[in-house]
Amino acid sequence: MTAPPPIERLALIGLGLLGSSIAHAARRGALAGHIAGHARSASTRNKAVEIGFIDSVHDSAAACVADCDVIILCAPVGAYGAIAREIAPCLKPGAIVTDVGSVKGAVIRDVGPCLPKEVHLVPGHPVAGTENSGPESGFAELFEGRHCILTPAPGTDPDAIRVIHDMWAAMGSDVEMMDADHHDRVLAITSHLPHLIAYTIVGTASDLEEHLRREQVKNGDVVRTSEVIKYSAGGFRDFTRIAASDPVMWRDVFLNNKEAVLELLGRFTEDLTALQRAIRWGQGDVLEAWFERTRAIRRGIVETGQAGGFSATEPKKGSSEDSEA
Amino acid sequence: MTAPPPIERLALIGLGLLGSSIAHAARRGALAGHIAGHARSASTRNKAVEIGFIDSVHDSAAACVADCDVIILCAPVGAYGAIAREIAPCLKPGAIVTDVGSVKGAVIRDVGPCLPKEVHLVPGHPVAGTENSGPESGFAELFEGRHCILTPAPGTDPDAIRVIHDMWAAMGSDVEMMDADHHDRVLAITSHLPHLIAYTIVGTASDLEEHLRREQVKNGDVVRTSEVIKYSAGGFRDFTRIAASDPVMWRDVFLNNKEAVLELLGRFTEDLTALQRAIRWGQGDVLEAWFERTRAIRRGIVETGQAGGFSATEPKKGSSEDSEA
Numbered sequence: 001m002t003a004p005p006p007i008e009r010l011a012l013i014g015l016g017l018l019g020s021s022i023a024h025a026a027r028r029g030a031l032a033g034h035i036a037g038h039a040r041s042a043s044t045r046n047k048a049v050e051i052g053f054i055d056s057v058h059d060s061a062a063a064c065v066a067d068c069d070v071i072i073l074c075a076p077v078g079a080y081g082a083i084a085r086e087i088a089p090c091l092k093p094g095a096i097v098t099d100v101g102s103v104k105g106a107v108i109r110d111v112g113p114c115l116p117k118e119v120h121l122v123p124g125h126p127v128a129g130t131e132n133s134g135p136e137s138g139f140a141e142l143f144e145g146r147h148c149i150l151t152p153a154p155g156t157d158p159d160a161i162r163v164i165h166d167m168w169a170a171m172g173s174d175v176e177m178m179d180a181d182h183h184d185r186v187l188a189i190t191s192h193l194p195h196l197i198a199y200t201i202v203g204t205a206s207d208l209e210e211h212l213r214r215e216q217v218k219n220g221d222v223v224r225t226s227e228v229i230k231y232s233a234g235g236f237r238d239f240t241r242i243a244a245s246d247p248v249m250w251r252d253v254f255l256n257n258k259e260a261v262l263e264l265l266g267r268f269t270e271d272l273t274a275l276q277r278a279i280r281w282g283q284g285d286v287l288e289a290w291f292e293r294t295r296a297i298r299r300g301i302v303e304t305g306q307a308g309g310f311s312a313t314e315p316k317k318g319s320s321e322d323s324e325a
Numbered sequence: 326m327t328a329p330p331p332i333e334r335l336a337l338i339g340l341g342l343l344g345s346s347i348a349h350a351a352r353r354g355a356l357a358g359h360i361a362g363h364a365r366s367a368s369t370r371n372k373a374v375e376i377g378f379i380d381s382v383h384d385s386a387a388a389c390v391a392d393c394d395v396i397i398l399c400a401p402v403g404a405y406g407a408i409a410r411e412i413a414p415c416l417k418p419g420a421i422v423t424d425v426g427s428v429k430g431a432v433i434r435d436v437g438p439c440l441p442k443e444v445h446l447v448p449g450h451p452v453a454g455t456e457n458s459g460p461e462s463g464f465a466e467l468f469e470g471r472h473c474i475l476t477p478a479p480g481t482d483p484d485a486i487r488v489i490h491d492m493w494a495a496m497g498s499d500v501e502m503m504d505a506d507h508h509d510r511v512l513a514i515t516s517h518l519p520h521l522i523a524y525t526i527v528g529t530a531s532d533l534e535e536h537l538r539r540e541q542v543k544n545g546d547v548v549r550t551s552e553v554i555k556y557s558a559g560g561f562r563d564f565t566r567i568a569a570s571d572p573v574m575w576r577d578v579f580l581n582n583k584e585a586v587l588e589l590l591g592r593f594t595e596d597l598t599a600l601q602r603a604i605r606w607g608q609g610d611v612l613e614a615w616f617e618r619t620r621a622i623r624r625g626i627v628e629t630g631q632a633g634g635f636s637a638t639e640p641k642k643g644s645s646e647d648s649e650a
Contacts, residue, residue: 078609127559131623147556186537186552189530191559197522198560200597202619204589205514209622212511227511229625231472234452234516235523237626238563244623247616254604254612264529265601269594272525276590279579284403287579291572294527297534298456298569300554301562 006166007032011065013083014074015039015048016246017129018100020138022072023053025171028140038064039135040075047135062090070163073099077106078252084114093118096160100126102187102249104151104180106256112153120160123180125149125187126173133246144172151180188260192253193268196261198242199250205236331491332357336390338408339399340364340373341571342454343425345463347397348378350496353465363389364460365400372460387415395488398424402431403577409439418443421485425451427512427574429476429505431581437478445485448505450474450512451498458571469497476505513585517578518593521586523567524575530561 010032012019019037026032037054038061039045045057058064065071065087073080080099091097097119099107107123115121128146130137148168152161161177168175178186205228212227232240254261278286335357337344344362351357362379363386364370370382383389390396390412398405405424416422422444424432432448440446453471455462473493477486486502493500503511530553537552557565579586603611 127556146558186556187559189533189537190553190556190561193529194526194560194564196600197526197564197597199616199619200600201519201522201593202622203615204518204593204596206618206622207592208514208589212514226625228515229622229629231452231511231515232626233471234512235519235567236515238567239519239522240619240623240626242560242563243616243619245616247613247620250616251609251612255607255609258604258607262601262605264533265597265604267532268526268529269597271529272522272590272594275521275525276587279583279590280587282580282583284576284580287576288572290528291524291568291570291575293531294524294565294568295572297527297531297554298565300551301557301565304554 005030005033006170007070007163009034009036009068011036011038011068011071012054012074013038013061013064013071013087015044015054015135016074017133017137018126019072019074020048020051020053020135021140021142022074022171024138024140025143027053029170031167031170036064036068044135051135053138061087066090067092069095070167071095071097073097073101076249076252077101077103077256080107081110081114084111088114088116091116091119096120096122096163098122098124098164100124102191102253103257104183108153108180120157122150122152122156122161122164124164124168125151125183126168131241131244141172143168146173148173148175149178149183150175151178151183184257185260188257188264192257192261193264195242195245195250196254196265197268198239201239202243330355330358331495332395332488334359334361334393336361336363336393336396337379337399338363338386338389338396338412340369340379340460341399342458342462343451344397344399345373345376345378345460346465346467347399347496349463349465350468352378354495356492356495361389361393369460376460378463386412391415392417394420395492396420396422398422398426398436401574401577402426402428402581405432406435406439409436413439413441416441416444421445421447421488423447423449423489425449427516427578428582429508433478433505445482447475447477447481447486447489449489449493450476450508451493454570456566456569466497468493471498473498473500474503474508475500476503476508509582510585513582513589517582517586518589520567520570520575521579521590522593523564526564527568
C-alpha cells in the first residue's frame with residue numbers, strides 16, 4: 001500500500017561521516033529500497049555492518065554499484081578518478097552518479113570522462129559536516145537546514161538532476177544549482193581558505209607549545225601545563241576545532257581547488273602584510289579602520305540567520321562560545 | 326550585622342563591556358560599598374546611569390578616583406598612560422590600581438612610572454569577553470569559570486595583591502599569577518594572533534564579496550545575495566565572530582604587544598608559505614602530515630575541558646557549531 005521508495009537501489013562509496021549520515025537519513029526517510037555500501041578499509045566495512053546502517057556491504061566499489069540506480073561518492077575527492085574508472089564498466093544504463101565533495105570542478109574533470117554515455121553525472125556538495133570522522137560519527141540530522149549545492153554540467157538530463165535534488169530535499173537540505181567554477185570560488189573563501197589558515201596557526205602554536213609549558217605544584221605534584229591549551233578560549237580555540245577536520249579529505253580539497261585557493265592566499269598574504277606593517281610602524285588608524293570594516297560582514301551574517309544561534313544584539317550570557325580577549 | 330564589603334570605594338575608569346560587567350558582578354557579590362564610574366563619552370555615562378550599575382558617575386577620571394581604595398582601568402590599553410597621569414595626583418595613599426587589559430608589559434611600562442610611591446599597581450587580565458561592546462553589553466556572569474591573570478612586578482605589596490586576587494575570585498574567576506612578559510607571549514599565540522588573522526581574512530573576504538553576489542529571482546523579485554555570507558557556515562563564520570570584536574581595544578592590543586605579535590607573525594607566515602608551496606607543487610604528504618599534527622592540539626583542548634562544551638567523542642548533533650566543509 002505504501003509508495004515505493006524514490007530510489008530502488010542506492011550505492012554509497014565511502015562510509016565515513018558523510019556516507020554514514022546519508023545512510024541514516026535515507027533509512028529514516030525511506031528514500032531507498034536497498035542501500036549498498038563500500039569502504040576501502042575492512043575495519044570501516046565491519047563497523048558499518050555492526051552499526052547496521054547499510055543493507056549490503058561490498059569489498060569492491062565495482063561490486064557495490066552493480067544494478068544501482070544512484071551512486072554517491074563519499075570518499076576523499078582525490079580518490080574519485082580511480083573509483084570512477086573502477087565502477088564505470090559495472091554501472092547500469094540510466095544510473096546517476098553523484099558525490100559529496102567540497103570541490104566540484106575536479107569532479108567534472110576526473111569523473112566525467114570515465115563514465116559511459118548512458119550514465120548521468122550530477123555533482124553535489126552538501127555544505128554540512130562536523131569535526132568528527134568515521135562510520136560511527138554519522139547521524140540522520142546532519143543535512144537538516146543545510147545548503148546542498150548541485151553543479152551539473154549544461155545539458156545534463158533534467159530527470160537525473162531532479163532525482164538528486166529530491167533526495168537532498170528529503171534529507172532536509174536547501175538544494176541549489178550553481179556553476180562548478182563559481183562553486184569552487186565561493187567555497188574557497190567561505191571554507192577552504194579558513195581551513196588552511198586554521199591548520200596553519202594551530203601548527204605554528206603547536207611548535208611553540210613546548211616553550212610555553214609551566215611547572216606548577218598542584219597537590220604536592222609538579223605539573224607541567226600547556227598554557228597554549230589552557231588559555232585557548234582567548235580566540236585560538238575556534239581555530240583548533242576547524243583544524244581537527246579530516247586530514248585526507250582536506251588534503252584533497254586543497255590539491256583539487258589549487259587555483260582558487262592559491263589566488264586567495266595571495267590576496268590574504270598581501271592584506272596580512274599590510275596589517276603587519278601597520279603594527280610595526282604604529283599606524284593605529286590603519287588598524288582601526290580595518291577592524292571597523294570587518295564588523296559589517298559579521299552583521300550581515302547575523303542578519304541572514306547564519307550566525308549559529310548567536311545574536312548580535314543579545315550577548316549570549318555565560319556562553320562557552322564567547323570571544324575572549 | 327552583615328560584614329562590611331571587602332572594598333569600601335571602587336572606581337571604574339571605562340564603562341564598556343568589561344567595566345559594566347565588573348559593576349554588575351561587584352553589586353551581585355556586595356564586593357564594594359560604593360562604585361564610582363567614569364567614561365570618556367557622555368552617552369556612555371548617561372547609559373550607565375540609566376541602567377543603574379554604578380553609584381556615582383564622574384565627568385573626569387581624576388574626580389572618579391578621589392578617595393577610592395581600588396581603581397580598575399577598563400579603557401583601551403592605549404589610553405592608560407594619559408589616564409594614569411591624570412589620576413595620579415588624586416589617588417589616596419594605599420590605593421590599589423589594577424586593570425583589565427589584554428597586554429600586561431605595557432601597563433607596567435605606561436602606568437607604573439606615573440603612580441605615587443604609596444599607591445600599589447597590580448596589573449590584571451580577566452580572560453573573558455564577548456563580541457559585544459558598550460555599557461549595555463555587560464553582565465555579572467561574564468567572569469565565572471574564566472581565568473584571571475595577575476602580573477604584579479616583584480616586590481609588590483602582598484596585601485594589595487590579595488585584595489585584587491580576592492575580588493576576582495569573588496566574581497567567579499580562577500585567579501593566577503604570572504610574569505608580565507610571559508603573559509604577553511602566551512596571549513600573543515592564544516588570542517592576539519588569532520584575532521589578527523581573523524580580522525585579516527574577513528577583510529580579504531569583504532573585498533571579494535561584491536564579486537560573489539548572485540542575482541536570483543525570488544517571488545518575482547530579483548535579489549542579489551552575498552554568497553560569502555550565505556555559505557559562511559563552511560568555516561568562515563567562526564572567523565567573523567572574532568573579527569567583530571571592539572576595534573579600538575584590539576588596535577591598542579596590537580600596538581602594545583608589538584614585539585610578541587610581530588615575532589609570531591613571522592613564524593606564522595613561514596608556515597603558511599610552506600603549506601602554500603605544498604599546494605602549488607601538489608605535495609599531498611606534506612599537507613596530510615601537517616593536518617594530522619594539528620588534531621593533537623584539539624584533543625588536548627577537549628581533554629582539559631576548554632573546548633566550550635563540545636565533546637570530541639560525541640558529535641554535537643544538528644549543532645549550529647559544526648565545522649562544515
